[in-house]
């Protein structure tokens with residue numbers, strides 16, 4: 070399988086090349102040259118396997134030329150062996166046609182572990198083979214950072230730099246990052262928003278000399294390997310609830326459009342998915358884009374679901390590429406225009422294509438807290454604010470008739486990762502799992518920087534430059 074850039078200006082690479090590069094050199098995102106096909110009966114077989122085995126089968130379709138099935142099997146066994154629930158991604162039934170897919174049983178209690186635990190192992194193997202080192206940089210709205218640090222801290226060939234917006238991640242999220250003190254780990258608190266952090270990362274990647282000197286690569290959800298890993302739980306969830314080749318809906322709390330794009334990839338691979346519901350919080354650019362064709366970033370509003378406090382959703386470019394029938398030239402113009410005008414009106418034809426697969430909703434802060442409270446009252450269980458955004462959207466989309474039939478809402482984080490919001494909504498404080506009981510007693514270490522790429526570069530060069 071070869072990977073091509075959405076902007077058409079970079080040579081195709083294999084899976085390992087896309088893994089190590091992150092972003093394509095022309096500023097585009099890598100996409101599989103064609104979608105691997107899994108017919109419904111094969112989806113049922115794969116989706117019914119134990120999780121790690123299902124992951125091996127699906128990753129082999131994307132990575133088969135770079136890693137053998139045996140290598141992948143060893144990696145998936147280790148990666149998903151770090152999860153505390155044997156089912157890895159358990160599905161919980163809430164109502165006759167409603168389920169919640171729990172994606173928070175990994176080492177840092179959010180769904181980012183599904184991809185990152187695999188990514189760390191893929192990186193180690195690829196770098197070992199090439200006898201190389203890399204500096205991985207990630208901008209995080211909270212969960213990517215902790216998942217990346219946890220997965221990469223013991224990689225001997227990887228340095229990891231994580232930029233988070235100072236004061237805009239939850240205390241638990243921050244501690245999970247900054248209390249990992251290792252010579253190859255650097256946390257930088259940036260005075261600004263997640264979008265500022267993401268913009269700095271983009272600027273750093275555009276500096277060829279810097280990229281070469283520190284051997285920079287990325288693990289944000291622009292990295293195709295992450296999305297490939299995230300397609301797996303759509304298959305395992307579908308296989309548990311679908312009758313025959315019945316199509317099922319998924320509602321996904323969305324920020325950078327990575328997780329829901331993995332669902333789209335699963336659908337393109339042949340998994341019977343009816344609609345994908347994009348659930349946004351008050352940062353509703355994706356809802357405005359899908360509902361009204363208006364992809365114009367507003368300023369970022371801090372909410373109770375900080376991992377979705379994003380306006381410029383990197384992976385949306387991948388969807389535009391598909392919706393424009395993979396016309397890289399057209400897409401390059403659109404993205405250049407977007408950069409110049411700081412906004413985009415999506416044309417009718419593209420919008421129609423998008424709406425074949427997606428519906429959307431935006432959920433306010435009040436509605437998020439009300440949903441946490443409602444869910445607790447009805448089930449006695451606490452859910453995290455990101456999950457609550459998904460559930461509130463799922464129920465409203467069903468009510469409106471935008472979704473019907475079976476709906477699986479992705480539960481993307483453990484409630485204890487966001488105790489402030491959960492307590493505000495219910496009066497109950499969710500307990501951290503035992504492995505994190507002493508989190509707030511652990512020493513912290515981080516750098517601070519203004520939202521200025523030059524200052525961030527200087528810090529990274531100082532630590533990891535030649």
Ligand SMILES: *Cc1c(COP(=O)(O)O)cnc(C)c1O
Nearest residue numbers: 212324325326327328376481482
């Ligand atoms: C990252 C994250 C999201 C958003 O996922 P995207 O892939 O960025 O759309 C939602 N919920 C939680 C808890 C997250 O960590």
